[in-house]
Amino acid sequence: MLGISIYKNKANFLRTSKLSNNDLCVTHHGTYKYSDLNGTISNSLKDIIKNEDIRTENSISLILDTQFCLFNQIFCDNLDSLDFHGNLSGFSDIENLDSYYYPMGARDDRYLGIHVDNKLKQKIIDSVDKLGFKIDGIGLGIFSAQKLASSMFKAKSLSKYAIIRFVTSSSIEVIYINDGLFSLYGRFNIVKNKINPIKVFGDKLSIDDIAVTIEQIVKGRKSLSKIDKVFIYQSNGQSKLIKNLINRKYNDIVLLDLFNHKNHKSLSSNVTETINRLSFCELGIMFGDLNV
Amino acid sequence: MFDIDLMNKTGLQKIISRAKIDNQKRKNDLIFGDLDSNNIEDSKVVKNENTNNSKPSFFSMLIATLILSAFIIFGIFKFKDDFYAPNFVYEIPNFVYEIPNYITNSATSNIDIAKSLIINFISNPDKINYLNSINIDENLTLKVKINEISDLNLKQKELQFLQIIENEDSYNASFNVPLNHKVSNVDLDILLLELLDKYENRLDVFLRADGESIYFTSSGKIIYDILDKLIFIDNITIIKNSNKFFTLRFPY
Numbered sequence: 001m002l003g004i005s006i007y008k009n010k011a012n013f014l015r016t017s018k019l020s021n022n023d024l025c026v027t028h029h030g031t032y033k034y035s036d037l038n039g040t041i042s043n044s045l046k047d048i049i050k051n052e053d054i055r056t057e058n059s060i061s062l063i064l065d066t067q068f069c070l071f072n073q074i075f076c077d078n079l080d081s082l083d084f085h086g087n088l089s090g091f092s093d094i095e096n097l098d099s100y101y102y103p104m105g106a107r108d109d110r111y112l113g114i115h116v117d118n119k120l121k122q123k124i125i126d127s128v129d130k131l132g133f134k135i136d137g138i139g140l141g142i143f144s145a146q147k148l149a150s151s152m153f154k155a156k157s158l159s160k161y162a163i164i165r166f167v168t169s170s171s172i173e174v175i176y177i178n179d180g181l182f183s184l185y186g187r188f189n190i191v192k193n194k195i196n197p198i199k200v201f202g203d204k205l206s207i208d209d210i211a212v213t214i215e216q217i218v219k220g221r222k223s224l225s226k227i228d229k230v231f232i233y234q235s236n237g238q239s240k241l242i243k244n245l246i247n248r249k250y251n252d253i254v255l256l257d258l259f260n261h262k263n264h265k266s267l268s269s270n271v272t273e274t275i276n277r278l279s280f281c282e283l284g285i286m287f288g289d290l291n292v
Numbered sequence: 293m294f295d296i297d298l299m300n301k302t303g304l305q306k307i308i309s310r311a312k313i314d315n316q317k318r319k320n321d322l323i324f325g326d327l328d329s330n331n332i333e334d335s336k337v338v339k340n341e342n343t344n345n346s347k348p349s350f351f352s353m354l355i356a357t358l359i360l361s362a363f364i365i366f367g368i369f370k371f372k373d374d375f376y377a378p379n380f381v382y383e384i385p386n387f388v389y390e391i392p393n394y395i396t397n398s399a400t401s402n403i404d405i406a407k408s409l410i411i412n413f414i415s416n417p418d419k420i421n422y423l424n425s426i427n428i429d430e431n432l433t434l435k436v437k438i439n440e441i442s443d444l445n446l447k448q449k450e451l452q453f454l455q456i457i458e459n460e461d462s463y464n465a466s467f468n469v470p471l472n473h474k475v476s477n478v479d480l481d482i483l484l485l486e487l488l489d490k491y492e493n494r495l496d497v498f499l500r501a502d503g504e505s506i507y508f509t510s511s512g513k514i515i516y517d518i519l520d521k522l523i524f525i526d527n528i529t530i531i532k533n534s535n536k537f538f539t540l541r542f543p544y
Contacts, residue, residue, distance in 0.1 A: 023321040064298065082303060101304045102294050116298055138298040146293060152322065157481045182293050259324060287322070288295070 002054065003283045004044060005063035005141065006124065007235070008037050011044035014283045015054065024287065026259075028052050029280060041120075041127050049131065059134040062124065063282050065235075066141045066173060070115040071185060073201035074101065077109050089113070105183045105203050112185050112201055114140065139285040141165070141235070142173050145256055148284025149231040152261045153254055156180075160227040162210060163256070164217070166234035166242060171198075172214070176206050176227070184210055193218050217241065217253060224252040231256045233278040238271075246274050256281035405449050406434045406469045410519065414512035414530070414538055419444070424463040426530040428523065432471040437463040475524040483525075484544065487518060501544075509539040 005012045015028040032047050034040040048054065074085040086099070098118040101111035121138070128135055139147075142165050149155040149163055155177070162184075165173040170191060176184035184202030188195050195214050200207055209226040216224055217232075218241065224230060233256040234242045245255055249263060257263075258280050294305065413423045413436055422444070424437040438444075441456065441464060453467045484506065491497040491508065498509040508518050515530060515538045522528055522542055529541045 019323075023323055025323040076304070098298065098302045100296070100298065100300070100302055102296065103305075111304065114296070121298060135299060137295075140296045140298070143296045147295075150293070157479060157485070159481055177293055180293065261322070285295075 001061065001136075001286055002048075002057045002059070003061040003063065003286045004048065005065070005144075005279070005282045006040055006044065007065045008067070009034055009040065011040050011048075012280055012283065013044070013048050013052075014280060014286060015052070015057070016286055028054070031276070041124050045128060045131055045133065058132070059136050060128060061136045061283075061286055062128070062138045063144050063285065064116070064124075064138060064140055065282075066143075067167070068116060068120060069140065070097070070113075071199065071201065072113040072115070073104070074111050074113055075107075075109045076101070076111055085113075102182065104185075104201065105178075105181060105206065107203075110203075112182070137285070141282040142175055144283065144285040145231070145233060145281045146175060146177065146284065147288045148258060148281045149254075149256060151284070151287050152258070153231060153256065155229065155231060158228040160209070161229045161231065162213060162227055164214070164230055164232045166232070166239045167236065169237045169239040174210055174214070176202065176210050178206060178209075186210060188214060190214075190218060220244070222250050222252070228252070229254060233257075233281045234275055235279040235282065238275050242275060242278070243271055246271050256284075258284070258287075401449070402469050403471055405453065406471055407520075407523075408447075409434070409436050409450060409467055409469065410530075411516055413438070414516060417535065420512070420532065420535050423532050425532070426528075428471070428528045430527045432524065434467065434469040434471060436467040436469075438465050438467075439463050441465045471524065478525055480525065480544070483521060487521060491518075505541050505543045507539055507541050509533065509537060511536060512538060515540050 001016045001018075003014045003016075010031055010033045012031050013029065014026060017025050017027050019025055030048075030052070032040075032044055034043060045060065072089050074082075074089070076082060076085055082099075082101070096118050097115040098121060100114045100116075102114065104110045104112045124138070125135060142163055145165065146155075146163050149161070155161050160176075160178050162174055162176045167173055167187075170189055172188050172190065174184065174186045174188065175182065176186075184200065184206040186200035186202070186207070187198040188200075189198055190196075195211065195218065197211075200210075202210075212226045213224050213230060216226075217230065229252050231254050232242065232245065242255070245253060255263075255274075255278065257274060257277055259277050260274070296305075410426060413419050413426065422438045422440040424439050425435075427435045427437070429435065441454075446454065450467065453469045454465060455468055456465045457463065487508075488499070491510075491514075492499060494510075496510055497514055498507075500507040500509070508515065510518075518540055519528060519530065522540075526543060530538050531541075532538055
């Protein structure tokens with residue numbers, strides 16, 4: 001199985017093979033860098049196939065960076081009122097958007113709207129088609145990382161947990177799962193240890209839980225009071241906070257390092273190498289069925 | 293939590309998949325290496341370390357022997373309990389009889405009595421009539437409150453826990469059985485997920501939850517099965533809805 005996560009200037013890839021006893025082996029992984037998004041979309045798969053000598057695969061799982069998407073929140077009882085909500089939020093005025101609405105929290109009518117430029121999507125699909133590959137699915141960065149946390153880091157047994165992505169050293173993206181239900185999506189800025197919400201969707205209790213949790217993490221607390229665990233990773237740059245987490249064991253804060261999911265100290269010795277590995281967690285959708 | 297796939301049709305995505313845990317499923321490993329080179333072990337491999345091929349130490353052998361001895365001794369006590377007869381008196385030393393008398397009042401015996409009482413009061417049609425409520429408090433003391441004490445037909449072991457309460461409006465008597473067997477290392481999330489998986493689609497079980505507790509409503513047999521899973525963890529309350537249905541409340 002081949003998976004590629006697409007960012008503006010780079011593409012991460014993983015190739016896995018299922019062994020006869022159902023164990024999973026990561027046989028290839030790496031990063032290809034490009035000058036712009038067009039270069040990434042047009043060349044990444046082609047380069048990976050050629051350079052990694054991949055001959056037996058014919059399908060691919062793709063992961064898109066959430067930075068390519070727009071988000072909103074709607075309250076909607078039926079499909080018929082989607083147009084109304086589109087007009088209300090202004091998304092209907094933006095052409096070429098594919099809109100997906102996912103249930104959020106315990107309410108039946110609350111949805112997170114995820115909107116992606118369908119021209120961008122089509123361009124990606126075309127580039128894969130051209131090489132004779134089939135697309136298994138197109139996931140989204142932090143939501144795919146949640147699949148990794150759930151399967152390999154045993155998050156599925158937790159009551160309340162969050163995934164935090166450091167987009168840069170001062171900008172974070174969060175999703176929160178409460179009682180098995182997706183309950184919050186948010187983006188925050190951290191400036192001088194102060195947290196400023198940029199865009200947060202969810203119920204008030206979830207927002208309170210996450211605000212307190214981020215504050216506790218930023219202040220360097222070793223344990224969290226509001227939620228069971230936070231799974232953290234960085235997709236770009238080197239956050240000081242992430243650096244501090246490497247080689248330390250916190251009960252409630254876990255680095256989403258796919259290559260060191262058991263937190264072996266010997267594998268975390270090089271800080272830069274560890275941080276570079278973290279962004280591979282966004283290929284977590286490839287490990288969704290693994291029972292580790 | 294749902295799976296996002298932007299290849300799906302746009303619009304409302306109503307497919308929700310809750311995390312399910314199949315404990316029967318074999319655990320898998322994640323291996324990092326190059327399959328093609330047939331040299332996985334030499335590459336950077338992180339493999340589940342669930343096997344231990346080292347030889348047993350003297351200390352572990354000693355512990356195993358002690359545990360085995362304990363089982364043999366308890367086996368003798370159980371033998372005496374089940375097959376006590378005059379002709380055995382001459383064959384078994386007196387001290388063997390003295391120690392089981394102490395054990396009769398121990399936690400193990402209390403648990404058996406507690407379970408027997410619960411089964412009786414939620415499955416025996418005559419006794420259901422007398423039942424007010426069943427409660428296991430935070431100290432894991434079972435309290436079976438009843439409003440009638442005649443015709444109970446109690447065993448001697450059950451009688452020692454019966455407490456008659458005079459001039460009480462809500463109930464006349466209760467059994468107070470200390471279980472003394474709190475289990476603290478159980479993974480409550482997994483346990484509850486298993487129970488929810490098992491009963492959420494059953495038409496004969498009604499599930500409800502508020503911010504503090506989870507409630508199971510069903511027949512006596514099913515309520516007992518659920519209680520049996522949760523009995524040593526936290527306080528539990530069972531109330532009678534009718535002579536056939538009960539509600540079990542478990543704080544969570």
